[in-house]
Amino acid sequence: MAGSTLVSPSVEPTAGSPARSMSVSPARETWRRFRRHRLAMISTIVLGLLVLGVVIGPWIWPVAINDIDFAAQLQTPSWSHPFGTDDLGQDILARMIYGGRISLAVGLAAMVVATLVGVVVGAIAGMSRGYVDSFLMWITDLFLSLPQLPLLLLVIYLFREQLKAVFGLEGGVFILIVVVIGGLRWMPVARLVRAQFFSLREKEFVEAARASGATKWRQVVSHILPNAMGPVIVAGTIEVSSAIIAESTLSFLGLGFPPDIPTWGRILFDAKDHLDVAPHWAMFPGAAIFLTVLSINFIGDGLRDALDPRRVI
Template sequence: MTDLTTLEAETYQKPRNQWWDVWDQFKTHKGAVIGAAFFIFVLIFVFLGPIFWTLDAQYIDIRARSQGPSWAHPMGTDQLGRDTLSRIMVGGQTSLLVGLTAMLLALVVGTLVGVLAGYFKRLDGILMRLTDLFLALPLLPLLLVIIMLFRDTLRAQFGPEKGIFILIVFVIGITSWMQTARIVRGDVLALKEREFVLAARSIGTPPYRMITRHVLPNVLSPIMVSATLGIANAIITESALSFLGLGFPSDFPTWGRLLFDGTDWLQRNPERVIWPGLAISLTVLSVNYIGDGLRDALDPRIRGR
C-alpha cells in the first residue's frame, strides 16, 4: 500500500499554469517576439539612455547648429545646436507616456461601458447608441476643437507642459474607447449564457460580484489585445497633433514635435525627419505585432495549432 501511494505521488504532476501555454503560443509568432524585443529596447533606450548619454536635450550650442551625424552628435543637431539623440530620448519618454496613459484611460472607459452594456439589458441600448454617436464623430476636427478651447485654460492652471499633457491624454483617451467597448460587450453577451454564469446567478450571486469574479476575468483576452493596439493609436494621434503644431510647446520635445520642427530643414538636414519618423513607425509596428501575437496566444481556439 505504501509503495502504491509513493508511486502515485511520484507520477502526479501539478496542473500546468495556463499562462505558460499562452507564452508557448506567443513564442511561435516570430513577428510578435521581434516586436516585443524591439519595444523593450525602445523602453530601455528612452528611459535609461539619458543615464549614459548625458548631453542636455535643451542645451543650446550655436557653434554646433545644423550639423550632420558625428561622434559628438550621432544623430546630428538642430538649428540651435541641440543634440538630436538627447531630444529623441526625451521625446520618446513623453510620447510613450502619452500612449500608455491614454491607453489606460480608453481601456477603463471602454471596459466599463462594454461590461455594463453587455450585462445589464436595460443599459444596452443607451450605451451602444452613445458608442455609435462617438464613432460617427469626425475625430480629428473634434480633437482640434477641444484642444483649441481648453489648451490655454489648462496651461494656466497646471503649467505649459503638465497642462497640455493632461489635455492630450484626456482627448485621446476619451475618443479611443469605442472599439474596446464593442468587443467587450460582445464577449459579455456570450458569457451571460455560459453554464458557470447561470449557476452563479441561480445561487443568488449579486451583479457586482458576478462581474468582478466571473465576467471580467474571462474578457481579459480582448482587453489585453485592445491595450496593445491602443498604445499604437495613442502614439500616432499625439504625433499627428504635435505635427500640426497643436501638441506640446516647441521647447518640449516629442517625436511628433521633432518631426514637425524638422520639416523646414528637410532638404538641408533630412536626418532630422528620418530619426523621429523611424522611431514612430517602428514603435507602432512593434506594438501592432505584439497585439497580433497576443490575439493568437490568448485565443484557445488557435492555441496549440
C-alpha cells in the same frame, strides 16, 4: 503460456499529450504560444530596447535637450552628435531620448483611459437589457460618427491654455492630450466588451453562479470580466499605438507640446522645413515612431493568437 498474464507497458505522457497539457498553467501556456509568434517576440525585443533607451538614455548620453550651439547647426550624424543637430545646434539624440519618454507615456496613459471607459460602458451594456443597452450603444455610435482629428484639434485648442494655468505648461498639456485621446478611443473597446459579455453571461459557469445567489456585481467581477480580458488586452495594445500616432499628429500640427518639450512628433514638425538640407533631423524620430507602432501592433497580434484557445499554435 498458460497461466501467464500480459502486462501492458506503462505509457509516460509525452510533451503534447493531454495529461501534460493539463498540468501546464494558463499563464505558462499563453507564454509558450506567444513565444512561437516570431514577429511578436522580435517586436517585444525591439520595443524593450526602445523603452530601455529612453529610460537609461539620460545617464548614457547626459546632454541638455535645450543647449543651443549655433556653430553646430544642422550637422549630420557624427561621434559628437550621433543623430546630428537641428537648426539651433541642439543635439537630436538627447531630444529623442526625452521625447520618447513623453510619447510612450502619452500612449500608455491614453490606453488606460480608453480601456477603463470602454470596459465600464461595455460591461454595463452587456449586463443590461432594453433601454440602458440601447442608450449606451447610441452614445457609442454617436462618438464613432464624430470626425476624431478635427474634434481633437478643437478641444485642445479651446482648453489648452486653461489647463496650462492650472497644472503648469507640461502637466496641463499632458493631461489634456491623454484625456482627449483616451476619451475619443474607448468605443471599440466598449463594443468588444459588450459582445464578450453577451456571449459569456449565458455560459454554464455564470448560470451556476446566478443560481447560487451571486449578485450581478459578483458575476461580473468574479466570472465574466476575467474571461473577457483576453480580447481587451489585445485591444489595449492597439490603443497604445493609436495614441502615439495621435499625439505625434497633434505635435506635428503644432497643437501638442510646445517647442521646448520635444516629443517625437514635435521634432518631426520642427524638421519639416529642412528636409532638403537635413533629412536626418526627420529620419530618426520618424523611424522611432514607425518601429514603436509596428512593434506594438505585432505584439498585439501575438497576444491575440496566444489568448485564443481555439487557435492551434
